[in-house]
Amino acid sequence: MLQSFYTAVSGLNGNQKWIDVISDNIANVNTIGFKSERVTFEDLVAKSLTTFANNTPKNMEIGGGSFIALTTKDFSQGSFQNTVNPLDLALDGEGFFMVKDNQGTVYYTRAGQFRLDANGDIVNVDGMKLQGWKLDTAGNISAALDKINIPYSILPSITTKINLVEPTNLDSRVNTISGTIDPTNPATFNYANSMTIYDSLGNPHTLTFYFQKSSPNTWNVAAYVDNNTTTPVGSGTLQFDSTGKLISGSPITLSIPLTNGATTPQTVTVDLTQVKQVASDFIFYANQDGFAKGDLIGVSVSEDGVVRGMYSNGKVELIARLAVATFKDKEMLVRKGNNLYLPNTQSFTPIITPGGILSKVRSGFLELSNVDISKEFINLITAQRAYQANARVITTDDQILQEAMNIKR
Known part of the structure; x- marks a missing residue:
């Protein structure tokens, strides 16, 4: 009798955690680049006994309820929102933007809300610097992976x-x-x-x-x-x-x-x-080949992740090509808040490519949350009813136990 209490309690706990996950998904329906979570239930076994009669197995298995074994992330593509900011970026396809904080830690994100700071660095809403490769005048990568910096002005060049x-x-x-x-x-x-x-x-x-x-x-x-x-x-x-x-x-x-x-x-x-x-x-x-001093008047990012600066002297300068990272097993990524992910082990390294290879870079767009509201509400109803059913089991167990205690009267 007491086992059924614990079985029902496991159902209550599991469905309560499911509701917690659902509520987090719904709360982040407007979070840029958010990827929804899914829960995976597994069963518990309270008793398992196998006997044989005439070489035929006879199983006695009594379940002990269920529990949430893990949550998995849904990395499917979110829809795009058009903006007027050329530094609002979205990845159309696989991968993550790479951003680095002041302590040197590199994070991975699908949230592409970027801007220029006072130093000309492209940063996200938390001031982390977008990573990429500096380009030479021919458009070739000329330096190691680092922050992307756009000069606010360029010095004049003599005509030769x-x-x-x-x-x-x-x-x-x-x-x-x-x-x-x-x-x-x-x-x-x-x-x-x-x-x-x-x-x-x-x-x-x-x-x-x-x-x-x-x-x-x-x-x-x-x-x-x-x-x-x-x-x-x-x-x-x-x-x-x-x-x-x-x-x-x-x-x-x-x-x-x-x-x-x-x-x-x-x-x-x-x-x-x-x-x-x-x-x-x-x-x-x-x-x-000469030009006057130029002041930055605009920035553009092409589908292959090439960042260009447009200057008042008419020059369009190749600045950098942003980096896109992906992982063979994305479940190795752990949420760190602020739309950021980190690998769960230091040795788990990403595959890093220039933009346009793993995915196209969409300038002037943001990737919205991939939370499906209708699906989450259906899950919410299912979790609520499952919670109510397990609570009813406890009520029924209590009534049966009360009847057993009344036998002595």
Whole structure:
């Protein structure tokens, strides 16, 4: 008789813990990146006896109730919420963001609410630093895994190289002009075009190219800076073949007097190898490697986890590529609160890859909790009824015990 009391009590305790788990799931229905928990019940055996009659087993098994053996996490994908913050990030697929606290402990999370702190570090709501790899100008990983830092400004860079690139063209149909190029006399040149270059302090200067067709397939080029129209900073002669392809005259070296206090001229190499001379309109298309000081005006994160900084000088800088970690057995992860997980042993290391490999990184989105409210309410009703049924067993046991005690009367 007493055994049934303990059996019913085990049912009460187990279903009460189940309700605790359900209530935690429901409480976190609006928690970004939350993963719901599920309970696993196992049975208890109070008595198990096996005898044999004529070599046939006869089992006597009386259960002792149930208990919650473990809880498991549901790591299924949550739905996405669109936001206006480019540093709100969601992982579309497998893995976790990696964040590090000031003590050097790395945590794993699906919550992608990030921002820039005063130092330019990308941090989560608790100030932990998002981890990734620094990139070089070509987009290659150039340093060990570390915090992602976006400079709030970039220093100016002096112009050292100019490329005249496709579809730059000098019209072969124009008339030839004799004499020397004079920027003040339009009759001495066929075309002119200006572009901006920068000195070492980031000061902009206007560089103007003048093109003169001196004979069939031959062009003279002269370059002048700012308002100086008397002394060219560089010149050259371009020779084209019968198909309009440049065969000589590139590169041209410019020697530009600086206004930043430096005593040596600014040397700029002009690459014209892609310039053509065909029967088509004049086109001038050039790029150069200098720029002025720039202040951060925006941040973007691509699907492959590449972080870019956009600056007021028009530059878009490759900053870093964030890291995504996963585990062969996610049940090795233990909840630490604040949407954070840690492996339950120090030796259990993650698989770490750049973003875009295990999962795509969605910028401007947050992953919502994967709690299914309707399912949790059904579980809540089931747990409540199971609790009531076990309580009724105790009431029934009490009534039977009372009857047994009344036999002596």
